[in-house]
Amino acid sequence: MTAQLLFLYFAGMTVMGAVVAVAAPNLVYSALALLVTFIHIAGIYILMNAEFIAAVQIIVYAGAILVLYLFVLMLFNPKQENLYMHKQYKVGIFLGVVVLFLMLFAGYRTEILSQGGSYTPELVEDLGHTRAIGNALFTDFIFPFEMASLILLVAMFGAIILAGSGRRRSKGPGGRVDLSRRKAAKKALADS
Template identity: 40%
Template sequence: MITQILFWILSVMALFGAMMVITSKNPVYSVLWLILTFFSISGHYILLNAQFLAIVNIIVYAGAIMVLFLFVIMLMNLNHTAEPKKNRWVKLAGVVAGGCLLLVLVAALKDTEIKQQTAEVATGGIGLIKNLGKELFSTYVVPFEISSILFLSAMVGAVLIGKKD
């Protein structure tokens, strides 16, 4: 019962945040609403027993990428006086393209049988960080260490390339 209540609260938060991303006039507010949407999607991942995906979603998307978007938007200094006026034909083309995308999505999903598919919530060990860590550091320890050495060499190379003489 509590998972259903949390599901509906998180769903309303995600939909409200997504609508505010689209309808906000200020791009900085759009990024902040998108961060709220990412947090609510991470809540859905936790409800589906996928803690690793939830943490990665928060760290990578809500943390790193949204901060990058926020810095880029602030550095661009977007204001209404510098924004070029959009032609009516461009707006009409955007509406037609969006309508065509919606039509394709509806046509692709019309024959799916959603009622027969159920998600197993809080069952099994799939998605748990403990199981991922065991598998990563036992079976795949050599490729994991090789990739860490590769990332370390890439960071050293980036520092050397970026270093001024």
């Protein structure tokens, strides 16, 4: 009973946070609503005895990714464009309904929901969640795990190359312009 009430609270807040994140007029409010969503998802994980995932959820999503989002928001301070929403809301609703339908369809038609893995709740509780997840990740699922890290590595290389090439280009003419400006400023100083 308590677990169900808690689940309802966490699930409700997750959905509400997500709705506010999409609908809020202010981007900073959107980010904060997303923070609420992330923290409540962590709560759902804890209800499922998955403490490790819950902690990682907060550390990675709330503590790192969303802080970076906020960082960028504050650095560039983008103006809210209401037009953007109005132009695309029909497409958005259509896509949303399609995706929702697909998810419900997948959930009811296949055996994914009724399928149980080798890690039953009792086994996980017995082994300890962190140990169980470590065992599973580094034995049965080592290939997908390593693939995921490789993909992330590729993304990081991409970011570094993009940032690096931009700097190289701006060094040429940009540097010279800066130098001449500095010379002009020096001249002006000397003249005055």
